[in-house]
Amino acid sequence: MKIAELFYSLQGEGSLVGVPSVFVRTSGCNLRCSWCDTPYTSWQPEGTELSLAQILDEVRAYPARHVVVTGGEPMIAPEILALTERLREAGLHITIETAGTVFQPVACDLMSISPKLANSTPEGPFRAQHERLRIQTDVLAKLMARYEHQLKFVIARAEDLDEVRSIVAALRADAGRVILMPEGVEPAVLRERSVWLAEICKEEGYRFSPRLHVDLWGSKRGV
Numbered sequence: 001m002k003i004a005e006l007f008y009s010l011q012g013e014g015s016l017v018g019v020p021s022v023f024v025r026t027s028g029c030n031l032r033c034s035w036c037d038t039p040y041t042s043w044q045p046e047g048t049e050l051s052l053a054q055i056l057d058e059v060r061a062y063p064a065r066h067v068v069v070t071g072g073e074p075m076i077a078p079e080i081l082a083l084t085e086r087l088r089e090a091g092l093h094i095t096i097e098t099a100g101t102v103f104q105p106v107a108c109d110l111m112s113i114s115p116k117l118a119n120s121t122p123e124g125p126f127r128a129q130h131e132r133l134r135i136q137t138d139v140l141a142k143l144m145a146r147y148e149h150q151l152k153f154v155i156a157r158a159e160d161l162d163e164v165r166s167i168v169a170a171l172r173a174d175a176g177r178v179i180l181m182p183e184g185v186e187p188a189v190l191r192e193r194s195v196w197l198a199e200i201c202k203e204e205g206y207r208f209s210p211r212l213h214v215d216l217w218g219s220k221r222g223v
């Protein structure tokens, strides 16, 4: 599998924020978010070919009980099924971070789904593909029905909430599993957006998630 990076850190977002976890980041994505914070897995995918045995050896070298399989889009990675089955055999709690555009019957304890809103759509040649793919309601419903899950939305402006409400309604999602996070890679921008986003969460009953990685390490890779 083409792996962009594999490292030990803290889960930075969502319901398991702060939990020590090994991150396995696959390279390659079917979307092209304008604000993608891992362009080395989407716009310019890079990485190293590792066998499943090599990945498992590296993961097991860390003292973690949690593993996060992320990307890019891990659901399009060849061997994703086998990888998750091997991680389960190793006794690890598996989170999969996905945009929810592709279904695979992976082994997973927390399906962390981050549907991409209109604020992610880029200008240029990828615009049409991104718009066509970014919300796949049938796939989202299937993932939610099969797995323990959370729905994470990246919010750049208050108007984004209209689209969140309509997706949540179409999926009949439980507001308690909907998590809003501020968009941004600069601590000052995140702080400013967090203040008004916290108020929106209080009004709508959604959960708020910080972006712990940015708070602690900014845009540094592999931490």
Ligand code: SF4
Binding pocket: 029, 030, 031, 032, 033, 035, 036, 037, 038, 039, 041, 042, 071, 072, 073, 099, 116
């Ligand atoms: S889905 Fe994730 S990895 Fe893919 S382009 Fe969007 S932010 Fe980047």
